[in-house]
Amino acid sequence: MTIEEDIKQTVPFRTPYHRVMVNLMYTSNWVSDSQARLLKPFGLTLQQYNVLRILRGHYPSPAKVTDITERMLDKMSNASRLVDKLVLKKLVVRTECPSDRRAVDVVITESGLALLKRLDTYQIKWDESQEKKLTEEEAILLSKLLDRLRTE
Structure with a gap:
C-alpha cells in the first residue's frame, strides 16, 4: 500500500522530498506502534x-x-x-x-x-x-x- 493510500491523500505531494518526509514520519509511527504492542504485555x-x-x-x-x-x-x-x-x-x-x-x-x-x-x-x-x-x-x-x- 502506498503512503497516499494509507493516509487517504487525494492531492499529490508538493515534491518527492515532501512525500518521503511524510512517509518517514508515518512509517516511524507504524514501527513504534508495533513495537509498543509487542512490549505492552511485559509492562x-x-x-x-x-x-x-x-x-x-x-x-x-x-x-x-x-x-x-x-x-x-x-x-x-x-x-x-x-x-x-x-x-x-x-x-x-x-x-x-x-x-x-x-x-x-x-x-x-x-x-x-x-x-x-x-x-x-x-x-x-x-x-x-x-x-x-x-x-x-x-x-x-x-x-x-x-x-x-x-x-x-
Missing part, C-alpha cells in the same frame, strides 16, 4: 525498553543517567524518570556514584536481563517478518540513505 514502554537495552550493553558496569540520556533513541525522554519506574519494577538498581556524589549509577538487574532475553525472541520474530519485505541489500541501502538524511 514496558518503548523508552523503558531502550533504557534496559542500553544498560545491558554496559553490563556488568554501571551507567550514569547522563550516559543513558546521550544514547536514548527518543531524545525527549526523561531518563531519570524512566530509571525510577524501572527501579520500582526491580529491573534496575540505582546507586550513588562513589566518585561523584551528584551522579547516579544505574545497573540492570538479573530480572532485567532475563526480561530482555525473553523479549529478544519476540524481537527476532518481528525482525524476521520484516526480512520478507526487504532484501538484505535493500535494508543496507535504506539504512545508508537514512544516515545521509541526518547529516548536516
Whole structure:
C-alpha cells in the first residue's frame, strides 16, 4: 500500500522530498506502534525498553543517567524518570556514584536481563517478518540513505 493510500491523500505531494518526509514520519509511527504492542504485555514502554537495552550493553558496569540520556533513541525522554519506574519494577538498581556524589549509577538487574532475553525472541520474530519485505541489500541501502538524511 502506498503512503497516499494509507493516509487517504487525494492531492499529490508538493515534491518527492515532501512525500518521503511524510512517509518517514508515518512509517516511524507504524514501527513504534508495533513495537509498543509487542512490549505492552511485559509492562514496558518503548523508552523503558531502550533504557534496559542500553544498560545491558554496559553490563556488568554501571551507567550514569547522563550516559543513558546521550544514547536514548527518543531524545525527549526523561531518563531519570524512566530509571525510577524501572527501579520500582526491580529491573534496575540505582546507586550513588562513589566518585561523584551528584551522579547516579544505574545497573540492570538479573530480572532485567532475563526480561530482555525473553523479549529478544519476540524481537527476532518481528525482525524476521520484516526480512520478507526487504532484501538484505535493500535494508543496507535504506539504512545508508537514512544516515545521509541526518547529516548536516
